[in-house]
Amino acid sequence: MTNQRDRGAAAVEFALVAPLLLLLTLGIVAFGHAFQTQTLLDNAARAAVRVFALTQGPNAPEAARDAAVDALAPSITLDDPATQIQVGPAGCPAGQNARATITLDDFELLGGFFEPLTLSGTGSMRCNG
Numbered sequence: 001m002t003n004q005r006d007r008g009a010a011a012v013e014f015a016l017v018a019p020l021l022l023l024l025t026l027g028i029v030a031f032g033h034a035f036q037t038q039t040l041l042d043n044a045a046r047a048a049v050r051v052f053a054l055t056q057g058p059n060a061p062e063a064a065r066d067a068a069v070d071a072l073a074p075s076i077t078l079d080d081p082a083t084q085i086q087v088g089p090a091g092c093p094a095g096q097n098a099r100a101t102i103t104l105d106d107f108e109l110l111g112g113f114f115e116p117l118t119l120s121g122t123g124s125m126r127c128n129g
Contacts (some may be wrong), residue, residue: 030109034117037076041102041121044071049100049123052087061087068102076104092127099124 045068052064064087069078078084086101100123106116 026110026113030114034107034109034119037104037107038119038121040072040075041104041119042123043121044068044076045100045102045121045123046125047071047123048085048087048102049098049125052100053092053098053125053127060092064100068100072102078102078104094128096127097124098127 048064048068048071051067052060055063065081065085068085069081072078084103084105086099086103088099089096092098101120102122103118103120105118107119108114108116
């Protein structure tokens with residue numbers, strides 16, 4: 001048999017613990033979303049550097065940017081791919097490493113509930129294979 005004073009103890013304990021559990025759950029969801037976005041950026045940078053390293057001619061940077069945008073779609077849309085996707089070195093001389101970096105500024109977690117982050121993905125590959 002329970003005491004009259006113990007009847008509301010479970011409700012009070014739940015009221016104290018529930019906000020912490022909710023905050024923990026939202027933090028896990030936000031971290032998972034940021035991790036998935038970071039993985040997408042890394043994979044898109046890898047696709048961009050692959051195209052850049054294996055494409056000859058002056059159109060290689062643009063082809064690399066197009067490959068990155070295609071790899072990110074439909075999950076992420078870049079505002080300005082020309083400035084958010086950097087590839088180099090120019091001309092990709094044989095024997096050097098090509099590098100692609102994709103930067104995503106002001107990434108908002110949970111609709112702006114947390115401070116915006118800057119995420120970037122990077123890929124590198126030896127030029128001309």
